[in-house]
Structures are given as C-alpha cells and as structure tokens.
Amino acid sequence: MNNENIIEIRELKKSFENGTIKALDGINLEIKRGEYVSIIGPSGSGKSTLLNMIGALDRANEGEIKVAGYDLSKMRDLNRFRSQEIGFIFQLHNLIPNITVLENVEIPMYEINYSSKEMRKRAMELLEYVELLDKMKRKPTALSGGERQRVAIARALANNPSIILADEPTGSLDSRTGQMILQRLKSLHEKENVTLIMVTHDMNVASMAERTIEVLDGKIVQN
Template sequence: MKAIEVRDLRKSFDSGRIRALNGVNLEVDGGEFISIMGPSGSGKSTLLNMIGALDVPDSGTICVAGRDLSRERDLSRLRAEEIGFVFQLHNLIPNLTALENVEIPMFAVKHENMEERAMELLEYVDLADKAHRKPTELSGGERQRVAIARALANDPSIILADEPTGSLDSRTSQRVLRKLRELQEDEGVTLVVVTHEPDVAAMASRTIRILDGVIVDDGY
C-alpha cells in the first residue's frame, strides 16, 4: 500500500506571484524512508506541509494512508490519527514539562492512560529521567528527542520531519537520526525527512530532489 500519493500538486503564494509547487507527483511506499532535498525556496517544506495537511493546495490531490485529504472533513483529526511531526525548532511548549508536551497530541483522540503512554515514549527516547523538566532545562538534542516522543504519541503510520537536525551539532544529529531510523526499521513507520544536509539524506533509502517547485529526481 502507498503511504503517500501526490498527483499534480500546485501551490502559489503572494496572489500567484510565487509558485512554490508546480505539478509535483510523488509516491511513497508504506514503511519507506525517504529524504527530500533542494535549495532554500525550492518547495520542499511546502510539499511536506501539504502532505501533513497543514496547508491546502491550489490544485492536485494528496492521499495519506489511503485517505484523500480533499475529502476529509476534519483534517486535525486525520493529523492526530495518522501523522507525527518533528520540526527543526521542536515547537515544545515552554511552560509544560517534557511529559506534558508528549501528552498534548493524545487529547485529540481521547487517549486513555496518557501519562503512562507518555512515560513509555520518553523511555523509548532515553529521557524518562527528564520527564518533569521543562524545555529550558533540556539540551537541544534532548528537546528534539522529546519532539520525537511527542510525534509518536498516537502511533502514527507516517512521520514527517522538517530539518530535524538543523539546529543540532553533528554528534547530537546522529543520535536523533538513529532514533528516527530505528522507528522506521523496527516499527514500520513511513519516514519523510526534509533536509539540506547530504549526510542526513544518505541515511534514507531514497532521496527526492526538488528544484523550483518541481521534482527533478525521484530517487529511483
């Protein structure tokens, strides 16, 4: 089964003056690990946001986990059920503890035993001992691992990561990437990573290259 199917996707900004995506087609198999590379402004983050139902295209279709986004009445529910997000700047809420940050996505699906589940996930990313610390009390790498735990809160089938190591040093980046790849290999999660770093892209099984809103190499 295809985890992600994109057909003739187009998106413009600034009243059509900026064409971010210009007829993008992409297929990603379930359990696949792909990276998306391209220069700044090439459209890679816009594409990721479209796949993640964080923005809507001008035209074209997107199917995620077999669900046509254009036909979904509640995109926030779909995001909560199917997709986990990891961002470059982790996007943790500063006045909440690591444990509370991991619990946040569970409210959308009325998850039972949220605290127990959050602790399991913090243990998975080797941060159970930091569960009650706030983001300001954690290192950059620790914050990013909390973000990975949060992304896994509702057992998503797809994880979308936008420059997940962009603010980290090389050693910490490798640790974060190993954890993401472990998820993909052991749990069968579909992993899509946007990056500008060749060593990060090299960890994927396939690298998509995008330029000026068009995929110029689909990695096959």
C-alpha cells in the same frame, strides 16, 4: 489507490501571495508504506511546503493528494486525519515552553480517546524510549538542544502515527547529537515499519534514506 502506496500525489500546486509565488508547481510523487525517503533541494525550493501538504497543515490549490487512504483535497475536516496518521518533527522542536516535558508529550493524545492515566503511562514509555524519563518534570527550557529534539520525537510518536514528517530535524544540532537523533528515527522506521519522510540539506543525512527526492523550483527533478 495502489495498496502499497501510503502517499499518492498528482500535479499538486500550491502558491502564495495571490499566485505570485509558486511554492509547488506540479508535484507528482508516490511513497510506499514503510519507506524511508529523504527530500533535498535548495532553500526556498518548496520542501517544507510539500511536507506541510502531506501532513495537512495547509491545503493545496490544485491537484490530488491521497495520504493513508484519505483524499486530502476533498476532506473538510483534516484534524482527525492529522491526529491519527501524522507525527511532525520540526527543525526547532516547537515544544511548549511553560509546561513540563511529560505534558508536552501528552498533547497529541488529547485528540485521541485516551484516559488521563493511559496518556501518562504512554508518555512515560515514550520518554523512556528516548532516554529522558528522568527529566520528565522539567520544562523544555531546562534541556539541551538534543534533549529537546528527543522530546519532540517522543511527542511525534504519541499518537502512533503511520507517517513521520521531519523537517530538518537535525538542522539546529551539533553533528554528534544529530547522529543520535537520526539513529532513533532510523530504528523507528526499521522496527515499527513507520513511513519516514525527512527534509534535509545535508547529503550525508540524505544518504541514510532508501530513496532521495530532489525538489527544485516547486518541482521534483529526481525521484
């Protein structure tokens, strides 16, 4: 593996429904450590599936995928990889509704060896970073859409990931709130050298990245 590449993918294939749906149909892709890449393409083209493969939320059927030094196609237990290297942000924040904002941010830290005191301290620092410390005791249902997505960012950062995978993170927000979220993510990439990979259908959002990858019918058509 080229040291500079944090992600190397070769002829990756993923199908559903007994092979009738070819979601990924031979993906080849390299991404460098610290890069900010956007992924565009029509609905159903395979963008989310690709992100899920990189984050090891699901397994491919064929091909090679190496992420942050881990050979994902060969590993049996992917939990450790995920909890050490990956931060996920989804279109719909996926926060747990019946626990507080603070507790939501602590969740990824249970996988790592933090004491409960360290967890609390780090969660509070992260909420301060997204300017929501004053709302840490609230439940997610008592927040606006933009606030929830900021909590999701704090949660995604809790395990200090080397890669942030964001799947249409601004898709459910108004444009002003969306801009704020994007600025937060961009500054993370700039200041912390986090590798940022963002799926979007918005060309303006895509153009903020250093590189745009276009997916069509499970293949990369432009890289």
